[in-house]
Amino acid sequence: xxxxxxxSDIHGYIEDELIRGDRSGVSHTSAHLxxxxxxxxxxxxxADLLPAADTVYTLPEHERSVFSARVRTRISGRxxxxxxxxxxxAVVQFAVMxxxxxxxxxxxxxxxxxxxxxxxxxxxxxxxxxxxxxxxYGIIAVPDDELxxxxxxxxxxxxxxxxxxxxxxNGYFPDVIxxxxxxxxxxxxxxxxxx
Amino acid sequence: VVPEREDNDxxxxxxxxxxxxxxxxxxxxxxxxxxxxRKICGNHEDAIEASQRVFVKLYDKLQSFNRSxxxxxxxxxxxxxxxxxxxxxxxxxxxxxxxxxxxEPEDPEPDPLDAYIEREQRERLMRAADxxxxxxxxxxxxxxxxxxxxGEIAEILNVSVGSLKASFFxxxxxxxxxxxRDYE
Numbered sequence: 001x002x003x004x005x006x007x008s009d010i011h012g013y014i015e016d017e018l019i020r021g022d023r024s025g026v027s028h029t030s031a032h033l034x035x036x037x038x039x040x041x042x043x044x045x046x047a048d049l050l051p052a053a054d055t056v057y058t059l060p061e062h063e064r065s066v067f068s069a070r071v072r073t074r075i076s077g078r079x080x081x082x083x084x085x086x087x088x089x090a091v092v093q094f095a096v097m098x099x100x101x102x103x104x105x106x107x108x109x110x111x112x113x114x115x116x117x118x119x120x121x122x123x124x125x126x127x128x129x130x131x132x133x134x135x136x137y138g139i140i141a142v143p144d145d146e147l148x149x150x151x152x153x154x155x156x157x158x159x160x161x162x163x164x165x166x167x168x169x170n171g172y173f174p175d176v177i178x179x180x181x182x183x184x185x186x187x188x189x190x191x192x193x194x195x
Numbered sequence: 196v197v198p199e200r201e202d203n204d205x206x207x208x209x210x211x212x213x214x215x216x217x218x219x220x221x222x223x224x225x226x227x228x229x230x231x232x233r234k235i236c237g238n239h240e241d242a243i244e245a246s247q248r249v250f251v252k253l254y255d256k257l258q259s260f261n262r263s264x265x266x267x268x269x270x271x272x273x274x275x276x277x278x279x280x281x282x283x284x285x286x287x288x289x290x291x292x293x294x295x296x297x298x299e300p301e302d303p304e305p306d307p308l309d310a311y312i313e314r315e316q317r318e319r320l321m322r323a324a325d326x327x328x329x330x331x332x333x334x335x336x337x338x339x340x341x342x343x344x345x346g347e348i349a350e351i352l353n354v355s356v357g358s359l360k361a362s363f364f365x366x367x368x369x370x371x372x373x374x375x376r377d378y379e
Contacts, residue, residue, distance in 0.1 A: 008360050020342050045371050052320040053339045057233040058226045063243060068221040071250040
């Protein structure tokens with residue numbers, strides 16, 4: 001066996017010669033092959049396989065004519081036009097904002113245990129099934145005869161009763177207040193101020 | 196015009212906004228890419244899918260193509276990687292379907308009858324290659340049927356020449372055994 005080249009190197013030369021027609025390693029190969037049955041066998045095996053290995057696949061004719069058009073379709077289907085991209089981004093931003101706003105609203109609405117809500121008018125009657133529900137969740141039920149007082153209270157101190165925005169009675173109190181005379185409001189204010 | 200220079204001209208034109216230059220690049224290399232993907236994927240349908248992906252990727256990546264490297268080597272790399280990725284995802288899908296190994300669709304390519312025996316031998320070889328592990332099959336295809344040097348394959352697959360030599364040697368041995376079994 002040639003001392004300068006190991007079998008792995010010789011395999012490379014054999015492959016280059018048989019596959020690529022590169023005969024630059026032939027002199028090393030022939031010297032090595034004379035004393036190495038394993039590499040001789042490798043050369044024969046490779047030579048046996050070669051005739052079947054020159055397969056070259058080409059696109060079938062019916063694919064050839066449409067191939068680049070299909071690539072184009074894929075690219076244009078994947079890359080939106082600049083205007084379309086801006087429009088799509090705006091929709092996504094709007095959708096994200098909408099989801100955030102709705103989530104926060106629902107959270108504030110349903111995490112109401114321990115907070116004060118005001119239920120007004122017919123919702124506050126003990127016979128109303130909602131009444132129990134409202135009491136259970138810490139909602140302040142305001143019967144009709146207390147409604148005017150509550151309305152004025154909310155009007156004067158909206159921050160304290162801000163949660164009413166989520167109680168479903170928003171818009172009801174201003175109507176109540178408008179229906180009150182100046183005298184009624186004065187009486188209520190005196191009650192609220194403990195006078 | 197030297198082919199590589201022709202490629203560079205087309206790439207330059209495309210990067211300057213000439214979309215038609217990209218179409219020309221596709222037409223010029225579609226057979227080359229299909230040949231590689233077909234040999235690695237082992238069937239026509241996957242090869243077409245992989246080839247299309249190669250060119251879509253090419254469209255995205257041309258801007259980052261390093262001109263000091265050979266365009267053909269770069270294309271080889273994308274074609275080999277996309278073919279292997281496609282095979283992996285197919286295997287995963289099959290596995291998720293609990294081993295429902297549906298038969299591969301028949302290759303619709305028509306073949307002339309007078310080349311039947313030769314074709315038979317080639318198909319047997321490629322079928323044997325299909326049964327090799329991915330790495331060995333890829334190295335076998337690139338070395339034996341594409342005639343690339345180990346240096347070029349190492350560049351494409353980003354692995355050492357030593358491991359490539361071992362992979363190729365084992366591939367040849369396995370294919371020989373496989374073919375012998377076929378004839379017995």
